[in-house]
Amino acid sequence: MQARLEEVKTQVQATLDGAIATLPESELRDAMAYATVGGKRVRAFLVMESCRLHGIDARAALPVAAAVEALHAYSLVHDDLPAMDDDDLRRGMPTCHVQWSEATAILAGDALQTLAFQLLTSEVIGDAEARLRLLRAFAEAVGANGMVWGQAQDIAAETADRPLDLAEVKRLQRAKTGALFGFSAMSGALIAGGDSAPLGRYAKALGLAFQIADDILDVTGDEELTGKRVGKDDAAGKATFVSLLGLEGAKAEARRYVAKATDALNPYGEDAENLRDLARFVIERDT
Numbered sequence: 001m002q003a004r005l006e007e008v009k010t011q012v013q014a015t016l017d018g019a020i021a022t023l024p025e026s027e028l029r030d031a032m033a034y035a036t037v038g039g040k041r042v043r044a045f046l047v048m049e050s051c052r053l054h055g056i057d058a059r060a061a062l063p064v065a066a067a068v069e070a071l072h073a074y075s076l077v078h079d080d081l082p083a084m085d086d087d088d089l090r091r092g093m094p095t096c097h098v099q100w101s102e103a104t105a106i107l108a109g110d111a112l113q114t115l116a117f118q119l120l121t122s123e124v125i126g127d128a129e130a131r132l133r134l135l136r137a138f139a140e141a142v143g144a145n146g147m148v149w150g151q152a153q154d155i156a157a158e159t160a161d162r163p164l165d166l167a168e169v170k171r172l173q174r175a176k177t178g179a180l181f182g183f184s185a186m187s188g189a190l191i192a193g194g195d196s197a198p199l200g201r202y203a204k205a206l207g208l209a210f211q212i213a214d215d216i217l218d219v220t221g222d223e224e225l226t227g228k229r230v231g232k233d234d235a236a237g238k239a240t241f242v243s244l245l246g247l248e249g250a251k252a253e254a255r256r257y258v259a260k261a262t263d264a265l266n267p268y269g270e271d272a273e274n275l276r277d278l279a280r281f282v283i284e285r286d287t
């Protein structure tokens with residue numbers, strides 16, 4: 001899987017760079033390019049593998065992979081702003097608003113979101129109906145019924161009179177992180193007009209395993225590797241999987257979701273081995 005992930009990283013970076021290079025030269029364009037460098041590219045990998053499983057070639061899949069990473073980059077840039085998480089470091093580098101300015105970071109995030117939708121209209125992806133299916137599902141996943149809703153709940157929880165319970169944390173994370181994972185994993189089926197349900201189940205479990213691993217890394221992670229302040233969520237008094245289940249309980253829960261995710265891949269047999277590896281990777285990662 002690692003070799004395939006490296007290949008995806010190179011291809012998706014080139015697609016993003018190519019799209020951003022067509023924009024007029026400006027600080028805004030530089031900030032967009034800055035915000036789209038690096039990252040594990042988990043979402044892009046999900047897109048490329050989902051497309052491969054549905055017989056869609058890399059040329060058609062790449063604009064979709066670049067779109068999910070552009071959208072993800074926007075969410076990180078905005079999440080790091082002083083009005084939200086107020087972070088100085090992202091991917092081991094100064095956050096976008098620290099490197100440039102708050103105004104530029106807001107605009108770079110806005111423009112990255114727009115770029116994501118534009119990439120999904122690319123004619124190489126498939127026919128107009130396929131692109132419309134993608135655009136609908138994408139808007140649903142990342143808007144006020146998905147990722148942005150999850151983020152709003154997360155922010156509201158900071159000033160609520162009680163910490164969230166486990167069911168509420170799961171619901172929030174299914175939206176905040178899981179919805180874009182879901183879109184990414186189902187994208188190949190959406191383009192092909194096939195059954196997206198098994199990959200939807202996979203992504204739902206994978207997203208939760210990923211978030212639990214993130215909460216574990218917040219407590220046990222190496223600041224040099226994670227590029228974020230260790231213990232930040234904990235210090236903010238946020239309900240996390242670790243605060244709710246304890247460290248060992250959270251690890252067991254993550255393993256349970258990885259098993260659930262890999263089970264969901266049974267209909268694809270051997271062809272889904274990269275996706276099984278990814279599920280194991282998300283809980284073994286150190287960044």
Ligand code: GRG
Pocket residue numbers: 038039040041042072074075076078079091147148151176177211214287
């Ligand atoms: C600001 C509208 C808006 C939404 C933000 C997804 C999100 C919602 C914020 C991200 C903040 C965060 C740290 C969430 C925890 C899990 C997560 C999504 C981590 C970052 O994703 P990775 O680990 O990042 O895939 P890389 O850098 O590898 O791409």
